[in-house]
Amino acid sequence: MSQGTDAKEGVTLVYHRFSAFHRFSHYLVMVSFFGLVFTGFPLKFRDSYWSQIIIDLLGGVAAAGFVHRVMAVVNIVYFVLEVGYMSYYVVARKGPIFHDDSIVPNKKDWADMKGMFRWFLGLGAKPRLSRFTYWEKFDFWALFAGTFLIGGSGLMMWFPEATTRILPGVALNVALVLHSNEAFLATGVIFIFVHFFSAHGRPESFPADEVIFSGYLPVEHYIHERPHEYENRLKAGTLHQVVRPAPTAKRRRIFRWITAAMTTFGFLAASYTLLLILWPLFF
Amino acid sequence: MAAGARKSASGLAKEFTFSKWRALRVLSISVFLALVAASPAAAQDVTAPDPGEFSARCLTCHAQEYLGSVASEEGDKSLYIDPTVYEESAHGILPCNSCHAGFTHDPHQMVTNAEFFAETAGEACKNCHDDQFEMYKQSYHGELSRDATADGVSAPLCVDCHGAHDIARVETLEYRQSIADLCGRCHGGRESTFLDTYHGKSLTLGREASATCVDCHGDHSILPVSNPLSKLSKANILPTCQECHPDATEGFTTFLVHIKPTSMKAPIVVFLVAMGYLALIVVVFAFGGIHSILYAYRGLKDGLYSRKGGH
Numbered sequence: 001m002s003q004g005t006d007a008k009e010g011v012t013l014v015y016h017r018f019s020a021f022h023r024f025s026h027y028l029v030m031v032s033f034f035g036l037v038f039t040g041f042p043l044k045f046r047d048s049y050w051s052q053i054i055i056d057l058l059g060g061v062a063a064a065g066f067v068h069r070v071m072a073v074v075n076i077v078y079f080v081l082e083v084g085y086m087s088y089y090v091v092a093r094k095g096p097i098f099h100d101d102s103i104v105p106n107k108k109d110w111a112d113m114k115g116m117f118r119w120f121l122g123l124g125a126k127p128r129l130s131r132f133t134y135w136e137k138f139d140f141w142a143l144f145a146g147t148f149l150i151g152g153s154g155l156m157m158w159f160p161e162a163t164t165r166i167l168p169g170v171a172l173n174v175a176l177v178l179h180s181n182e183a184f185l186a187t188g189v190i191f192i193f194v195h196f197f198s199a200h201g202r203p204e205s206f207p208a209d210e211v212i213f214s215g216y217l218p219v220e221h222y223i224h225e226r227p228h229e230y231e232n233r234l235k236a237g238t239l240h241q242v243v244r245p246a247p248t249a250k251r252r253r254i255f256r257w258i259t260a261a262m263t264t265f266g267f268l269a270a271s272y273t274l275l276l277i278l279w280p281l282f283f
Numbered sequence: 284m285a286a287g288a289r290k291s292a293s294g295l296a297k298e299f300t301f302s303k304w305r306a307l308r309v310l311s312i313s314v315f316l317a318l319v320a321a322s323p324a325a326a327q328d329v330t331a332p333d334p335g336e337f338s339a340r341c342l343t344c345h346a347q348e349y350l351g352s353v354a355s356e357e358g359d360k361s362l363y364i365d366p367t368v369y370e371e372s373a374h375g376i377l378p379c380n381s382c383h384a385g386f387t388h389d390p391h392q393m394v395t396n397a398e399f400f401a402e403t404a405g406e407a408c409k410n411c412h413d414d415q416f417e418m419y420k421q422s423y424h425g426e427l428s429r430d431a432t433a434d435g436v437s438a439p440l441c442v443d444c445h446g447a448h449d450i451a452r453v454e455t456l457e458y459r460q461s462i463a464d465l466c467g468r469c470h471g472g473r474e475s476t477f478l479d480t481y482h483g484k485s486l487t488l489g490r491e492a493s494a495t496c497v498d499c500h501g502d503h504s505i506l507p508v509s510n511p512l513s514k515l516s517k518a519n520i521l522p523t524c525q526e527c528h529p530d531a532t533e534g535f536t537t538f539l540v541h542i543k544p545t546s547m548k549a550p551i552v553v554f555l556v557a558m559g560y561l562a563l564i565v566v567v568f569a570f571g572g573i574h575s576i577l578y579a580y581r582g583l584k585d586g587l588y589s590r591k592g593g594h
Contacts, residue, residue: 043484052488061490120577122584135574157481160538161530169537173553176481177544181560185567193571201575203582 012246015222018215021085026212028078029143030262034269035071037187039064041276044180049283050276072154079147101131101229105141108228109134128227135198139189146186153179191270200263208263214255219243341379342366364448372450382407382447408441416441418503423510439469460486462495476541492527499523499540 018026039058042051058064089095096102113134115127132140153175156163160172189195200208204225211217223230233239246252344350345364352359369375374382384407409416419425419441427438444465445451451458463483467474477483477496486493497505499515506513514523524531542549544557582588 042488043481046478046484046487055488061485061488061493065485116574117577120581122581161528161532161535164534164538165532166534168534170539170550170552172538173542173544173550174556177553177557178560181557181564185560185564188564188568189571193568193575197571197575197578202578203585203587206582206588 013219013243014216014246015219016216016242016244017211017222020215021081023212023215025078025081025085028074028081030266032071032074032078033186033190034265036068036075037183037269037273039068039071040183041187041273044183045276045280048276048280050279054276069158072151072158075147075151079144079151082144100232103132103137103140105134105137109137128231129225129229130232131226131229133198135194139195139198142189142194143186146182150179150182150186153182187273191266191273196266196270200266208259210255210259213258213262214247214252216244216247218246338378369448372446372448373452374450381410384410412441415503422501422503422505423507424505443468456489456491459491459495462497466496473541476543479543480540482540494527498526 038054042048042054042064043061045051055061055064058067090097097104098106100106100108108130112127112129115124118124119126156167156172156175157179163171163175199212200206204221217225230239233242247255342364345362346366348363350362352361352363354360424439428440430438442450445453451461463474463477463486474496478487482493482495486495500508501514508515510516511518513519520536521531521533524536528535539550539553542553544553545561547554549557
């Protein structure tokens with residue numbers, strides 16, 4: 001992979017996209033999300049041939065339930081961390097909220113989406129995208145809202161007696177329907193229809209995008225993929241905030257191995273889910 | 284009865300403190316007698332013939348598959364008994380005539396299935412399971428059995444839930460897992476809504492502690508929910524929930540087990556959440572899928588996938 005080179009200094013530069021906090025959060029999401037799918041889907045798809053096998057492998061429904069609850073706690077932890085980070089970003093760092101390069105959806109996203117469809121169909125040039133594209137914003141906010149909904153409904157079912165001290169019993173009916181459907185929606189979005197493709201399947205990043213694991217990408221790649229952010233930073237003179245010398249060759253190699261391992265993990269996780277869901281349709 | 288006997292036994296033990304061995308002997312005999320008296324199986328003095336001898340004679344013919352079947356109102360009934368299945372059943376050690384009362388060693392008169400049930404089914408079980416039979420008689424199922432012709436309803440007899448020659452061991456997970464389907468044979472549709480709850484799902488996957496139909500509705504003494512004596516009547520539902528959920532309150536009892544969320548009959552809030560998600564899932568998956576396919580199409584068409592590290 002070529003690295004950005006400052007011709008005068010002879011120093012290789014990279015664009016720093018994700019901080020250690022972002023990368024750490026992503027690991028928490030990855031592990032807990034799959035842990036929850038792994039232990040929850042056998043109950044949702046109780047008639048699937050694989051459900052009984054997975055449950056037996058885990059040592060029974062009670063053991064699977066224990067793992068599910070541990071992972072749920074991890075979920076709560078990263079949700080709280082994320083809310084904390086948002087507060088820090090807004091209050092302490094006074095970061096821009098309604099800005100082209102913030103995670104908040106704006107008018108440009110709508111224009112970009114129309115532009116992308118035109119590009120897909122060969123009717124125009126590819127739109128010049130910002131720090132976060134509209135599908136990345138969808139990914140983030142869907143997971144954020146989803147974690148709140150699925151976590152809330154999960155807690156209601158974890159403590160049904162306490163819940164029904166405050167709410168009527170039908171709240172548990174709602175919680176069950178919501179939890180089960182939100183799980184299915186989130187899993188489809190992450191493993192199949194949106195996240196995995198947009199992160200690793202797009203032509204720009206295929207077969208694997210290292211950025212969420214390493215935190216950086218080559219400057220040329222950045223200029224090509226996020227031209228709008230690049231131009232904004234060029235104009236505002238803030239490019240130095242995000243451009244850094246490239247890590248050593250050894251570190252780069254380590255990140256490549258981590259990415260390979262993590263994408264394999266993701267591929268297996270998605271395969272497991274598809275196997276569980278689709279098996280009853282064929283056998 | 285057992286508790287009373289034990290109490291008197293401990294009283295005796297106090298009296299004879301000078302001889303603890305004697306006390307122990309009296310105590311153990313009392314406890315043994317109490318247990319024997321409390322055991323329904325032993326309540327009746329069943330003079331069972333040697334099962335080996337009696338049953339062997341029956342099985343001379345009935346263990347032969349070529350025996351065929353006889354026609355009955357409920358369809359053909361096989362006359363064949365698989366000795367291994369019978370021996371592994373809860374009644375495996377009992378001779379045939381413990382239930383087929385009135386049959387002798389000699390080749391017997393042919394009786395139809397209906398006749399057998401009408402005359403002896405309840406009575407045969409009652410000989411050993413008197414308590415359960417009394418409860419059953421007072422239950423809704425028992426009431427139906429005395430009015431079996433009404434509306435063409437066929438009342439469930441003991442064997443309909445427990446089986447006959449393959450009679451179930453009720454404490455096993457397999458039996459507990461089969462209960463929803465057993466009930467569903469008459470109460471169609473109710474079993475599937477139950478199986479969609481956490482109780483149903485976890486029981487299906489092997490969690491023995493999960494409640495099934497009989498744990499809430501009652502078993503031998505089952506009554507319609509509208510009956511004040513039902514385990515699920517307004518007065519009784521909370522203690523029933525509290526059998527497993529000691530901290531349950533009134534609100535807990537209003538959880539609805541038998542609803543289909545996508546049915547209009549479900550509470551409106553449940554129905555709206557279910558339908559809302561269905562729509563959301565269809566829209567998001569369709570949009571995401573189309574977006575991804577078009578993206579990949581453009582990438583392939585413009586040769587972007589082959590531009591290795593070209594950024």
